[in-house]
Amino acid sequence: MYVGIEQKIHSLPDVSEKRLNFIKNKNKNKKWNDESMLKANEELISELIEKRRILHAYPETAFEEYETTARKKKWLETEGLSVLPYDLETGIVAEVKGDKPGPTIALRADIDALPIEEEAEVPFKSTVKGKMHACGHDFHTASIFGAARLLNENKDKINGTVRLIFQPAEEIAEGAEWLTEKGVLEGVSAIFGMHNKPDLPVGTIGIKSGTLMASVDRFKFTFKGIGGHAGIPHEAIDPIIIASQFVLSVQSIISRKIDLFHNAVISITHIRGGRTWNVIPGSVMVEGTVRTFQPEARDKIKEEMRKQARLLSESQGGEVDIDWDERMPTVYNDSRFEKSVKQTTEELGYSVVEAQPVAGGEDFAYYQQTIPGFFVWMGSNSPYQWHDPKFTLDEGAIKVASEFFANLALTVLQDSSI
Numbered sequence: 001m002y003v004g005i006e007q008k009i010h011s012l013p014d015v016s017e018k019r020l021n022f023i024k025n026k027n028k029n030k031k032w033n034d035e036s037m038l039k040a041n042e043e044l045i046s047e048l049i050e051k052r053r054i055l056h057a058y059p060e061t062a063f064e065e066y067e068t069t070a071r072k073k074k075w076l077e078t079e080g081l082s083v084l085p086y087d088l089e090t091g092i093v094a095e096v097k098g099d100k101p102g103p104t105i106a107l108r109a110d111i112d113a114l115p116i117e118e119e120a121e122v123p124f125k126s127t128v129k130g131k132m133h134a135c136g137h138d139f140h141t142a143s144i145f146g147a148a149r150l151l152n153e154n155k156d157k158i159n160g161t162v163r164l165i166f167q168p169a170e171e172i173a174e175g176a177e178w179l180t181e182k183g184v185l186e187g188v189s190a191i192f193g194m195h196n197k198p199d200l201p202v203g204t205i206g207i208k209s210g211t212l213m214a215s216v217d218r219f220k221f222t223f224k225g226i227g228g229h230a231g232i233p234h235e236a237i238d239p240i241i242i243a244s245q246f247v248l249s250v251q252s253i254i255s256r257k258i259d260l261f262h263n264a265v266i267s268i269t270h271i272r273g274g275r276t277w278n279v280i281p282g283s284v285m286v287e288g289t290v291r292t293f294q295p296e297a298r299d300k301i302k303e304e305m306r307k308q309a310r311l312l313s314e315s316q317g318g319e320v321d322i323d324w325d326e327r328m329p330t331v332y333n334d335s336r337f338e339k340s341v342k343q344t345t346e347e348l349g350y351s352v353v354e355a356q357p358v359a360g361g362e363d364f365a366y367y368q369q370t371i372p373g374f375f376v377w378m379g380s381n382s383p384y385q386w387h388d389p390k391f392t393l394d395e396g397a398i399k400v401a402s403e404f405f406a407n408l409a410l411t412v413l414q415d416s417s418i
Ligand SMILES: [Zn+2]
Pocket: 134, 135, 171, 386, 387
């Protein structure tokens, strides 16, 4: 089966060649042919596409990326890249040491897949039932490996060291924090990463300083009353009434308590209470998420929701248990790197657009709590959104991403201020 997939992998054309030629012509006055830029040749591109398809065919979910890790280890070692001896069950960290002295920066790719049954009709379709690379992390992994290859072949141009972090468990927002605890950021001055962006064309990179992705909070309120007969409610304390008032009242927090120029959303997504039609239940659980872009909004919403839950419960004689989980901070791009990121994109002949923030979370944010970093949108021209069972992407983006990260590393390391 393994060989069969590889055979099919070789037979597919690169569908985005036209698009890249168009961008090249559009940017012909820029440094497309500049010898100083690292470029991926045809041979490397087909190898990276093949590797991405192998990863795609054998997806593994969070903290179970054993085969993916073993595969990566083999690929890195075959290229003579030094794998660092961190104590990791899944995920792998390697380094390219430049010939010239300088600081260390990191490039990060996430490696995990999702518990989704693939519906995309591709020749390298998932061979694992109920699992799929539906977020494009196979593309991220292949591309950062491509950047590593380019850097490894050009050590004479590197002023310092580039650490390559292949991170597990992004989808459950635990991998980055776990790797940070393992010490993978020690000695690293800055970190760079990306996510594919379905609505951007291949060859276009979305760039923005400041907040790019929302902070993510998860809440669970359990309203407790006194259960009883549905026909005798005055002898009960009805938690369904309390929970219903709560669900409606929290929406006014956004309009009345949050600064007009801040961005926030409260979504209640799960309510559980009662089992039948003629019994008032003893408790009702209300669960959901808050997404914010400013810490002030994040703190205010948490405070107000807790206050309203308590006041509403007390007013009816009930109680409330509150479980509040601040899952992820914002992805916050350090403006000091914006110039290098834009310059690298343009000098390679690719297009820069202003990145649109999204309310999804990304655990890259944890690294940025420790060291500065910059996260970009990599155009991938997908007809389907992330996590869709039909998700696919244009593999032309592998060339763009590999070249972008290799050259960005060179540029950032040349800057003595990091
Ligand atoms: Zn995802």
